Amino acid sequence: MWLVAVSVVAMTAFTIAWVAGFGDQNVPDNTYRTTPAAFQQQVDEFTQKYLGDDGKVHVPPGEDAYLMAQRYGFTPELVLEAGNEYTIWMSSRDVLHGFSLIGDNLNLNLEIVPEHALALTLKAEKAGTYLVICNEYCGLQHHLMRGHIIVEE
Ligand code: CUA
Numbered sequence: 756m757w758l759v760a761v762s763v764v765a766m767t768a769f770t771i772a773w774v775a776g777f778g779d780q781n782v783p784d785n786t787y788r789t790t791p792a793a794f795q796q797q798v799d800e801f802t803q804k805y806l807g808d809d810g811k812v813h814v815p816p817g818e819d820a821y822l823m824a825q826r827y828g829f830t831p832e833l834v835l836e837a838g839n840e841y842t843i844w845m846s847s848r849d850v851l852h853g854f855s856l857i858g859d860n861l862n863l864n865l866e867i868v869p870e871h872a873l874a875l876t877l878k879a880e881k882a883g884t885y886l887v888i889c890n891e892y893c894g895l896q897h898h899l900m901r902g903h904i905i906v907e908e
Pocket residue numbers: 825826827851852853889890891892893894897898900
């Protein structure tokens with residue numbers, strides 16, 4: 756029993772130390788409560804404002820972006836400029852989704868929760884098309900749920 760007790764204390768201490776020392780990871784600390792309809796309205800307004808002829812939304816540096824996750828995709832398709840930091844607000848229209856983006860200097864992995872908007876800060880150094888995948892089971896077509904973020908020079 757004392758071995759168990761020592762292990763529990765050691766693991767608890769380690770966890771606290773780890774979070775305190777290395778806790779500054781990708782977890783968004785900027786969130787607010789919303790509704791699917793309210794967030795969709797924000798996404799629509801944002802999309803209308805910056806929609807290009809190519810059907811993609813070109814986000815000016817310094818502007819916040821809005822992204823909706825919905826079975827089975829992410830809208831709108833965002834075009835960002837390399838080397839600039841962006842804040843991307845995300846929410847889900849229906850169920851729990853994931854947002855996973857790996858590439859360049861980025862390794863992001865978040866959950867997108869309905870009724871909540873969360874802010875992701877993202878700064879891509881290299882131009883390219885970044886694949887976003889949903890990594891949270893959300894229905895029969897979950898494995899097909901993906902999107903793209905385009906980064907231009
Ligand atoms: Cu969305 Cu899995």
